[in-house]
Amino acid sequence: MSATSRELEILNAAFQRIHAGFEAFPAITSQPDNELSDVLLRLAERLTDNDPYHHPLYCGQMLKPPHPVARLAYSLAMWLNPNNHALDGGRATSRLERECVSDIANMIGWDTHLGHLCGGGTMANFEGLWVARECGDGGAILASQQAHYTHQRLSAVLGVPFHAIPINARGQMDVDQLESILQREHVDTVVVTLGTTAVGAVDPLADVLALRHKYSFRVHVDAAYGGYFTLTNNLEAATCRHFESVTEADSFAIDPHKHGLQPYGCGCILFRDPQVARHYLHDSPYTYYTSEEMHLGEISLECSRAGAAAAALWATMQHLPLEREGEFAKGLESGRRAALGLHAWLTSQELFHPLLQPELDIVVWAVEAASASESSRRARQFFEAAQQEQVYLALATMPRHLVEPLNAITNWDAPTVTCLRSTMMKPEHEEWLPEIIERLERAMATTFAEPD
Numbered sequence: 216m217s218a219t220s221r222e223l224e225i226l227n228a229a230f231q232r233i234h235a236g237f238e239a240f241p242a243i244t245s246q247p248d249n250e251l252s253d254v255l256l257r258l259a260e261r262l263t264d265n266d267p268y269h270h271p272l273y274c275g276q277m278l279k280p281p282h283p284v285a286r287l288a289y290s291l292a293m294w295l296n297p298n299n300h301a302l303d304g305g306r307a308t309s310r311l312e313r314e315c316v317s318d319i320a321n322m323i324g325w326d327t328h329l330g331h332l333c334g335g336g337t338m339a340n341f342e343g344l345w346v347a348r349e350c351g352d353g354g355a356i357l358a359s360q361q362a363h364y365t366h367q368r369l370s371a372v373l374g375v376p377f378h379a380i381p382i383n384a385r386g387q388m389d390v391d392q393l394e395s396i397l398q399r400e401h402v403d404t405v406v407v408t409l410g411t412t413a414v415g416a417v418d419p420l421a422d423v424l425a426l427r428h429k430y431s432f433r434v435h436v437d438a439a440y441g442g443y444f445t446l447t448n449n450l451e452a453a454t455c456r457h458f459e460s461v462t463e464a465d466s467f468a469i470d471p472h473k474h475g476l477q478p479y480g481c482g483c484i485l486f487r488d489p490q491v492a493r494h495y496l497h498d499s500p501y502t503y504y505t506s507e508e509m510h511l512g513e514i515s516l517e518c519s520r521a522g523a524a525a526a527a528l529w530a531t532m533q534h535l536p537l538e539r540e541g542e543f544a545k546g547l548e549s550g551r552r553a554a555l556g557l558h559a560w561l562t563s564q565e566l567f568h569p570l571l572q573p574e575l576d577i578v579v580w581a582v583e584a585a586s587a588s589e590s591s592r593r594a595r596q597f598f599e600a601a602q603q604e605q606v607y608l609a610l611a612t613m614p615r616h617l618v619e620p621l622n623a624i625t626n627w628d629a630p631t632v633t634c635l636r637s638t639m640m641k642p643e644h645e646e647w648l649p650e651i652i653e654r655l656e657r658a659m660a661t662t663f664a665e666p667d
């Protein structure tokens with residue numbers, strides 16, 4: 216029996232359990248819809264017009280298939296379609312959500328918290344920055360030049376000035392530059408990214424927090440990508456130090472739909488001080504009837520939200536608890552080893568120049584060439600050739616100062632260069648690495664062959 220058939224059998228058994236729970240209600244009769252099959256088959260055909268995101272040969276963008284338990288739990292809960300805005304619409308799944316959020320708060324070592332799930336990293340960061348604005352007094356938001364572009368956009372939406380802080384040679388926020396901005400600007404919030412989108416760099420959170428002895432500001436941690444790495448045992452000691460200091464941050468955004476094995480539509484925002492709930496205060500004349508217990512809509516900006524997302528996360532966290540040395544943590548460690556393996560292979564290639572030693576599981580490299588524009592062209596050519604070999608990579612535009620020290624480019628005729636990028640975020644990537652490298656070697660032979 217195929218894995219999919221087995222999963223559908225399990226789902227069917229679980230559906231019977233739900234049906235049994237509502238047995239007391241009169242049966243709803245419905246006719247089988249004969250057109251369903253036709254539509255679904257046509258949809259399946261349309262869906263094949265995608266890159267193979269689920270496959271280990273896909274190691275380009277941040278894409279990771281949900282765990283089977285998440286897929287099944289989501290489908291199961293979606294049949295009832297609970298809404299986690301209010302207990303009236305999603306009592307069971309609201310409780311599941313609170314359990315999950317509390318386990319995530321425990322993972323980062325917080326004794327107190329206020330938090331909830333949300334649509335994704337953008338929404339989680341939005342709430343983090345919005346609460347920071349409400350707690351502040353008109354000061355700016357700062358984030359590194361390599362922070363996700365969402366922070367600058369969200370600052371504009373919130374009507375708060377934004378400044379980008381230059382990065383150091385490892386792609387992390389430069390703390391000296393941060394301090395010089397803190398000396399001259401009125402700042403309310405510093406965004407610290409644990410795992411930048413392009414290269415997976417970890418900003419020096421411990422050093423940023425130390426500046427609070429001299430300056431007063433809130434620290435919002437954007438761990439949308441990297442947050443779960445706090446469970447792993449194979450990070451560099453310097454990186455661990457920054458993950459450990461999360462306990463002192465004010466707010467924390469993490470995306471279960473990135474490294475947490477969830478379908479899209481699952482972000483999470485946490486605040487260390489539960490008192491910030493006061494900023495969310497509102498009254499709903501429509502939804503909050505069964506109160507006493509808090510409704511999640513009373514502490515979140517989004518209203519309707521899929522209870523199925525909470526069900527999927529809860530089931531996944533039951534199956535793979537957030538434990539050091541647990542299976543979930545081992546999957547992340549394995550992706551990191553794959554990234555280090557890929558980095559080592561790239562280093563052994565004359566034409567390839569990895570930018571940084573990976574801090575998490577993302578590898579970025581430039582292609583040697585006479586000029587920046589030629590290097591970009593060769594990177595795009597290799598990207599295409601790798602796809603011909605069924606290996607899916609990504610491209611990233613990198614600033615000159617990160618690439619220049621590699622001595623890969625002689626003439627800087629452009630301020631940036633297109634590099635190759637690989638996100639080794641699937642636990643299977645480690646096992647597949649030899650196969651990936653073999654295919655990349657073939658792609659190199661076709662891209663960089665000397666003309667006869």
Ligand SMILES: Cc1ncc(COP(=O)(O)O)c(C=O)c1O
Nearest residue numbers: 335336337363410412437439440
């Ligand atoms: C560090 C970081 N922050 C925020 C985001 C935005 O998250 P989302 O795409 O879930 O809205 C991303 C997405 O890649 C990210 O990597």
